[in-house]
Amino acid sequence: MNPLRRFSPATFVIVLAVYLFYTGSVSEYDLVTGSIVALIVSFLVGHWLVKNELKFFSPRRWFYAIIYGLRYFLIEETKTHIDVAKRVFTLKANPxxxxxxxxxxxxxGKVLVANSITNTPGTIVVDISDDGKWLYVHWIDVSTLDEKEVKENVVSYFEDYAKKIFD
Structure with a gap:
């Protein structure tokens, strides 16, 4: 395969952003080092990681991704942390x-949903069915077994944004 066809600009951007985020610096050294690392990663595995470059660079998708991230980390995470803290102190759990x-x-999108559920306190994805149509989730408060209600309580917010960002 032609090396230039293996390069993935989307992977380069993602890896560089993650590198800079975790170093916590945008100094010249970090920009150069991060660019070198991102360049190597994007040449080696970029063509496997990002399948459709054009969709990746869509401003509409980035807008939804930013809104999702802000709402998830500022609102949803806070609500679930408070809920789990209450359950710890009151010993009221129905796992x-x-x-x-x-x-x-x-x-x-499936990875976004599964990771969002796992990162949210009180829930963790334990399996995804082979056909990718079902998630098996350990939930701290199984208040119902009705699939629609469970989906509304655990997944709907994540899935709505995953569709807007990736489908």
Missing amino acids: GIVRIPLEVENDY
């Missing part, structure tokens, strides 16, 4: 594993 239908078609 269990629930099966949730998944409507996102894109693998990136």
Whole structure:
């Protein structure tokens, strides 16, 4: 394969952003080092990581991604941390594993949903079905077994944004 066809600009941007985020600096040294690392990664594995470059650079998708990130980290995370803290102090928990239908078609969207659920206190994805249509989630408060209600309580917010960003 032609080396230039293997290069992925989207992977370069993502890796550089992650590098700069974790170093916490945008000095010349970090920009150069991060660019070198991002360049190497984007040549080696970029063509596997990002399948459709044109969709990646869509401003509409980035707008939804930013809104999702802000709302997720500022609102949803705060609400669930408070809920889990209350449950720890009151010892009121009804844990269990629930099966949730998944409507996102894109693998990136499925990963976003699964990671968002796992990063949210009180829930963790334990499995995704082989066909990718079901999530099995350990939930701290299984208040219902109705699939629609479970989906509304655990997944709907994440899935709505995953569709807007990736599908």
